[in-house]
Amino acid sequence: MNELAPDDRPAAASIHCRAVTVQFAPQAIAVDRVDLNVRSGEIIALIGPSGCGKTTLLRAIAGLQTMTGGTVELEPVAIAGEGQIGFVFQQPGLLPWATTLQNVLLPMELIGRGTRQQRRLAAQASLASVQLADAQFKRPHELSGGMQMRASIARALVTHPSVLLLDEPFAALDDMLRNDLGRLLLSLWQRQRFTAVMVTHNISESILLSHRIAVMREGVLETVVDNPLAWPRDPAMMRTPQFAEFFGVVSDLLRGAADSTQPGNRGGAS
Numbered sequence: 001m002n003e004l005a006p007d008d009r010p011a012a013a014s015i016h017c018r019a020v021t022v023q024f025a026p027q028a029i030a031v032d033r034v035d036l037n038v039r040s041g042e043i044i045a046l047i048g049p050s051g052c053g054k055t056t057l058l059r060a061i062a063g064l065q066t067m068t069g070g071t072v073e074l075e076p077v078a079i080a081g082e083g084q085i086g087f088v089f090q091q092p093g094l095l096p097w098a099t100t101l102q103n104v105l106l107p108m109e110l111i112g113r114g115t116r117q118q119r120r121l122a123a124q125a126s127l128a129s130v131q132l133a134d135a136q137f138k139r140p141h142e143l144s145g146g147m148q149m150r151a152s153i154a155r156a157l158v159t160h161p162s163v164l165l166l167d168e169p170f171a172a173l174d175d176m177l178r179n180d181l182g183r184l185l186l187s188l189w190q191r192q193r194f195t196a197v198m199v200t201h202n203i204s205e206s207i208l209l210s211h212r213i214a215v216m217r218e219g220v221l222e223t224v225v226d227n228p229l230a231w232p233r234d235p236a237m238m239r240t241p242q243f244a245e246f247f248g249v250v251s252d253l254l255r256g257a258a259d260s261t262q263p264g265n266r267g268g269a270s
């Protein structure tokens, strides 16, 4: 059963990208008039060949990248306040001199939400939600790569953002850890029901973790496909015929996007 927007939770923000354009130089249009609507409580996986503009689009949605054209709106508009967008980067990016708890506290302190005690409790709860309660006083160098990424996710979610943006968050991890963190992300989504956009190069991950998959090519949003895989998700689903079939569909879309970027094969969209 699709578990979007259950009755007992407030609806998360929807994201509306209209003609989003980012041009770095006269001949360098990284994102070209992208229209994309991400529904409330939905997870969209953003895939495409290297250099097609995925990270730039994600940064534009986050407000980290100046757009040369178009708009990004969150709805309801009132939700677009501080702490409403969490961002998970490929590198955990934890402050090396700070404890795990201090790292997770940082977004709460930056926006000055709540009392000191409330901020600390929120950070500890966020750490507990990623099974890092016992590591709160450790420094990043004392954590494994997977633990650092979990701390990074706890930091992104500590303000209970309505939107979570993830840029190849698990790319540096081995397959086992990738699956573990994928499962963790799904359980966090189950609880917090944020709206998410996740850039990934991994087709299996894009299928396992998403409601829909958006394919980009050369700055253009080529297509958005519904993911037919049932909910709730589990990595064991990767061994089912349905998964294999959809994997083939997504691979073909990706191959089409990649092939059409080859010289002499322009304009041959899938």
Ligand SMILES: Nc1ncnc2c1ncn2[C@@H]1O[C@H](COP(=O)(O)OP(=O)(O)OP(=O)(O)O)[C@@H](O)[C@H]1O
Pocket: 024, 028, 029, 030, 048, 049, 050, 051, 052, 053, 054, 055, 056, 057
């Ligand atoms: N700050 C920048 N200045 C100039 N060009 C940039 C800048 N950032 C990105 N680009 C260019 O914009 C294009 C899109 O880059 P982007 O990082 O968004 O692609 P991507 O699809 O995320 O790639 P990858 O999958 O390899 O991470 C690339 O050609 C890149 O070289």
